[in-house]
Amino acid sequence: MQDFIDLQGASGASYRFRRRAEGASHLPSAGNYVLVQETSDGFKVLTVGAALDLSLLRPPGQPRAGRRSRHLFTRLNIVRAVRSMEHEDLVASYRPAEVISEAD
16 A cells, blocks of 8 residues: 555545554644555545544554455644544545544
């Protein structure tokens, strides 16, 4: 899986996310994140989330036999209003199975 992905919101805006490798540390900073699963034609967005501290998130471990790899991607966003707007834009675009907001 590549280190960066660009996701397009329902508004047409593009957002760049960076893959967080297993075992890698992250700055204790607020931002948005997505969990994606590899597919034969790229990836599928499974989760769209927003967090006050991205350093508390843990990338998924190795997939079980017969399962496709999952990857955690993050995007720094200090300003709550921007973070919330991007979160809503991505949820509207991808309609993921799981949506996690800062209040969850």
